[in-house]
Structures are given as C-alpha cells and as structure tokens.
Amino acid sequence: MEENVIVSMPRIGDQAPDFTAVTTTGKIKFSDFAKDKWIVMFSHPADFTPVCTTEMSGFAIRKPEFDALNTELLGLSIDSVHAHLGWVNNVKKNTGVYFNFPIIADIDMKVSKLYGMLQPNESETAAVRAVFFIDPAKKIRLIMYYPLNVGRNMDEIIRALTALQTSDKYKVAMPLDWKPGDKVIVPPPKSLAEMEDRLADDTCEKVDFYLAKKQL
Template sequence: MSEPEPRLAPHTGLRIGDVAPNFSARSTAGNVQLSAYRGRWLILFSHPADFTPVCTTEFVALAQDAAEFEARDCALMALSVDSLFSHFAWLRLIRDRFDVEVRFPVLEDPTLVIGRAYGMVSADDHDSGAVRTTFFIDPDGIIRAMTCYPANVGRSVPEMLRTLDALKAVDKHGALAPANWAPGASLLRQPKVEIDEIFSAGDATSWFLEEAGKETRI
C-alpha cells in the first residue's frame, strides 16, 4: 500500500507587519469591505463551520463580550465557507438557545478566496474544516498578531482581549509587554543600545530588563 501524500501547509507569505489583503464579501451585516475598517482595530477570524460545537461556544462567548471589544475601538469580523443563509440560520439558533445576539459581521467565503489570500487554508484544501485562525489588524491595516488553533480547540476570549490590550499599550508607550502581562501590570523599557549606557548600568540586567511603569487604561 502506498504512503499518503503529505498535506500541503497553508502558505501565502503573510507575516506580522504585512498589510492585510483587502476584500469585499457578503456578510450577515451587509456587504463588507476590509478597507472600510481603516482607522480602528479589527480582529478577523475564521471558524471551520456553522452548527458545530466548538464554534458555537466561541460565538456565544464573543457575542457576550462584544462590548469589551467595542470599548477598545476594535471591530470583530468572522468568516467561514458556509453560505450567508447558513450563517443566518445558525445565528438565529444561537439567539434562541443562548439568548445572545451575534451582531458582528459573519462573512461567507464559499470559494475560499479570502481564506487562501490570508493563508487560512492550503491551496489543496476544499474546505476550511481544519482551521481556526485569528488576525489582529491595526488602524493602519497592518497585521500585528496572528493565532491558529485546530478545529477541536476553541479560542480564549480573555486572551484575545489581553493580546489587543498589549498591542495598544506597547504602541502607546513604545514599551514591551512581558509574559502574562495584563492592564495594570508593569511594561518593560526598550533595551539600551549604547555601550556606555550598558557599562554604566547599576547592575548586570537593568540595561535590558527594566520596568517602564504600569498601564491602567488603554
């Protein structure tokens, strides 16, 4: 028996720091164009399919915390290969079952054009069933962070908010966010780069590992 051919990995060359590819698509909130979101933060995320267990819990959690993203001037936008009418039926079910309304746009991508442009799916994929990808896009349309989870593991909404807060904080202060950073905790200063400053530092680590003060509002 011959060995199965290896599955090609998603690849489009998109990296942190790249401009997010523009697109237009139908959504549950009307026609959407990515460039219309310039001037504010945007979290674009894919889900494998409507009417699936993990995706349903994600959408309930995101809808429940939608005000938290709005307070940070960040829009949410979802997409999958499902049709617009499948999205409508699923969001109606979520409302009736969980008493929460999903108001952020959910895009249809039946031909995988958007998914492939963003590297969410491989060129040899026929559906997005194995992908749960998130892009954090800043007000200038630049991709600032990306995450990718398998279909059987849901995202953490608190971690999405923490990542957004950290990105906004480091932009505001020109500082660094350490491990497990959250609003109210100290940021780190950028390391010194002049040899005289390094030799004159008070100890062996303060030139590259020094707190920059706390950030309480983003």
C-alpha cells in the first residue's frame, strides 16, 4: 500500500513561504518581489489548455484594476519558461491579449509543493487552480482553491481583494455579498460600556448592539 502524500498547505495568517524562481519577466526572489504591494499569486494546471487560457486572459484584461489596487499579479504552472513564452506569444497572436505579468516556470514543482498547489487526489503533476492573496508584509490573507475543470470568477477575486484592503484601511468587516459602496459592519462592543454607547449611537444602522452597519 502506498503511503499517503502529505501536502504542505500554507494557511491564512501565515507568512508566505519564500522562494526563488524563473519567470517570464526574469528571475525573482519572492521576499524581494513587489515591495510595498499586494500580490495575487495564482496557479494554473498547464499552458496551451482551454480553461487556463480563458483565466490568464481574464487576469491580463483586468490587470489595470489590479494596478489600481496596488497589486502585482504572479502566475504559475508546472511548465518550462520556453512553454510559457510560446503560450504567451500564441495567445497574443490569436486574440490580441498579452499576459504582461510574470509567470513562474515551476518545472521542478518546488513552488507548487511549497504552497500546497499539488493535490494528489486531483493530480500529482498539475497544479490546481489556487489563488493566494498576500499583503505588503508578505502575509497570506485569503486562499481560494478550484479543481482543474472549473474556472475562477474574476469579479470575486477583485471583490475579495478590495474587501481585504477596505477592511484594513477602515478597521471594519464586510457582510455577505459586500461590494464597494455597500455598508460595512463595525466591530462589536467588547465591554458593557461600549455596548451602552452602541445602543445610544444613532449614526449607524443597528440590527442589535452586536450587528451594526455604517456607510464609509
């Protein structure tokens, strides 16, 4: 009987594991990459495949929105840099969409293993569709995993990134389906005195003292 393979799975709140890698824009050391910026690092199973092409095109087309959110994109798959370059050129030639962000050539699967992107019950040689949201302190703030046969939702990726940044800036939380412009949740009281103040506060919308919303 084969032994179960233990896959390293970084968690929310962990410091993002450091690595060096070859990418389509040159060699990078992750701890020095995108200083003072957020990073959305995402893996795809393979170059020259249909679902991956739609996803990478989606990231490329909406890159200005990530730029506006002070966020660097970083792709990855278990392919050589030569395959990456050929794919980038092929997609640009056929669709006009240019993947103008670095894509890690993880041919030795080092980064995929480090970030738990290889999940043996799905595939032992292709990275699942993982998305890591990493803040400027290189801390992992949110993780999404998708199987090989289901593409991601770009609106949700940008919404989640915006929510994280808004939460950090204003020290608030986001309710179900929050999007920019919606009311946010203010932190609940932590003492009887704060509870009394909350009940007397007429500047926010209160369901009760523990659930109150306000407009930013």
